Amino acid sequence: MKVLVDLSVVPLGVGVSLSSYVAACEKVLKDAGLKTTLHGYGTNIEGEWDAVFAAVKRCHEVVHEMGAPRVSSTLRVGTRTDRDQTMEDKVRSVQAKMR
DSSP: OEEEEEEEEEEESSOSOOHHHHHHHHHHHHHTTOEEEEETTEEEEEEEHHHHHHHHHHHHHHHHHTTOSEEEEEEEEEOOSSSOOOHHHHHHHHHHHHO
16 A cells, blocks of 8 residues: 655654754665655655565664664554545645646
8 A cells, every 4th residue: 555654753862953863864775765855844755565564663773873862753544535636736736726
C-alpha cells in the first residue's frame, strides 16, 4: 500500500542544534529510495508502507547511534485506495483552487 507521511524526528538530550540529526535521517530516507521533501519542521515522505516505516525505524536507530538518549517522532500518515496520489498532486490541487 502506498503511503504519504509527514515525519518530524526530534532527538532529546543533545543540545539546541539538531541539523546534523536531521541530515542523518534525510540520508536514511534517500538511501531507502524514498521520495522526500524536506520542510522547516519535518519531511514529507512518499512510498510503500513497509519501506517508509522501515526507514522511520532506521532514523530512530541512527539518531540513537549518534548519541541521542531519547528520540521523539511525530507522524501524520495518509493512504488512499481510490487512486494514486503524489505529494505534488496534493499541492497542485490546493494551488489550483487558490487561483
